[in-house]
Amino acid sequence: MSTEIKLSQSTAIRLEQARGKGMSDAAILRAIQAKDVAAFDAVSEEDYKYDEFFSYADEHGENLEAAVQDGYRITFNTRGGLGIWVEKAFGLQPDRDFTVGEGIVTGLKLNPEQAEVLAKRLASNWVITDSKDVPEGQELTLKLRALV
Template sequence: MSTEVKLSQSTAIRLEQARTKGMSDADILKAIQANDVAAFDAVSEEDYRYDEFLSYAADHGENLEVAVQDGYRITFNTRGGLGIYLEKAFGVVAEKDFAVGEGIITGLKLKPEQAEVLAERLASNWVITESKDVPEGKVLTLKLRALV
């Protein structure tokens, strides 16, 4: 990625929710290019709707097309938002696949390729402080940068 695309945590959560719920990158790109919010109706959830997904991204200079095609970095992760993002992006479940504490996430089990994607997308206010290889992949510890 030559120019890193930045997405808000909210935009990133919605993008990953669309992917997880079965929208292909091609379908997402088609909806973005057509400015078709209704294309996301099938992947919308009560707490994560798409009503302002495209307009918010446009208003805040978030290049969704490049983010879908080449990746992105989240601008800022809150503790709770990071937990939700991990669930949407990687299909893991808080308190089952990882534990969330004050400024720390421990025991996060991901496949090696998922750990690489997380390292590319994680906001700079968080860091991966530990990565342990296990037969299933990696077990990560994430900490708020301010606590490292």
């Protein structure tokens, strides 16, 4: 990837929500190319609708097509938003599969592929501060960069 694709936390959550609910990358790409909001109706949720998905991306210069094909990095993660993104991206539940605290995420167990995706997507205001091998793969601790 020659240039890193940047997405807002909100856009990244919606993209991972669509994937997590079974929408293939090919179907997501078709919807993006056609700017077809209705294609996301089946994966839409009360708090995460797609009404402004395309207009927001256009207004903020987010290349959705490249993000789906080549990957992306989130521009900024809030602690709550990071927890939601982890939930959508990996199908994990906060307080059951990991803990989100003030400036820290602990107990996050990911397989090696998931850990690699997290490292590539995580906004630069967060860092992976600890990684230990566990049967599932790795148990990670994430911290807000300002607290490291």
